[in-house]
Amino acid sequence: MSDKPGNQTPNTPDVSETKLRSMKVDELRKEAREEHIAGASDMHKEDLVKAVAKARQEDHDGGRKEGSRSGSGNSGRASSGKSGSGKEGRDEPGNQTPNTPDVSETELRGMKVDELRREAREDHIPGASGMRKEELVKEVAKARQEGAGGGGNRSEDAGGDAEDLGAGPDGGKIRYGDDSSKSLKYSQEITSTEEEPEREGRSLATTHHEVIRQWAEERGGVPATVEGTEHGDHLGVLRIDFQDRDANLREVSWEEWFKTFDDRRLNFVYQEERTDGNQSTFFRLENPDREDA
Known part of the structure; x- marks a missing residue:
């Protein structure tokens, strides 16, 4: 019994690896990132083909096991979007944090790091400037959920100094003098x-x-x-x-x-x-x- 043309991976019968091999490496890496495949940026083309093929097949079967990849991250491949459907332990599309059900982590992962850091600062999340993207996603998702639920205020927890202090008398600009360094x-x-x-x-x-x-x-x-x-x-x-x-x-x-x-x-x-x-x-x-x- 033969697989479909161009597919030499028996456990991915519905995925064409030939089509994947025709894609550029940066296109494969982009799809791998959307699928949240760990280590995609360091993979060679053949590794990317295998990993993306496997991810597509899992999406097709709807049988992604708990603990594999961090989530689909792609609403276009989500099976139904209804909580409680599908395999046990599967959250709504794009959100793998059970305590943030109303927040889309997929949307957050689509944001740039500086955009996430900006939102983190607005939410007064400590240490935001030193966080990596996935840490920022989790913290911003948590902050959004707290805001949606009316549960707690980070700025009050951090010291009750919630009001923006503004720029100051010089609009934030550097002050110069005769002895400026x-x-x-x-x-x-x-x-x-x-x-x-x-x-x-x-x-x-x-x-x-x-x-x-x-x-x-x-x-x-x-x-x-x-x-x-x-x-x-x-x-x-x-x-x-x-x-x-x-x-x-x-x-x-x-x-x-x-x-x-x-x-x-x-x-x-x-x-x-x-x-x-x-x-x-x-x-x-x-x-x-x-x-x-």
């Missing part, structure tokens, strides 16, 4: 929460209040001042205190912190990610007039 000239200016670094490890600079707050809170940071450097009722040296709290720092409100930040005409120079792609906590405060930051 040379490195400031080579930093990418950030004037909006929607702007992204041009590349990993890029030096960034801003005076945008909400950009600074979001950056700090994503890393578990809180506004602080160095104890003993206060000037009367005015804050002393400004710092951000991260998860390993420093005994020499005293936590203050963002309102106090930014009032001092603006009064001293400071710039916030920082990194989103290190050159290796991992989240960075590097920052420094620079005064173009060389006053003590």
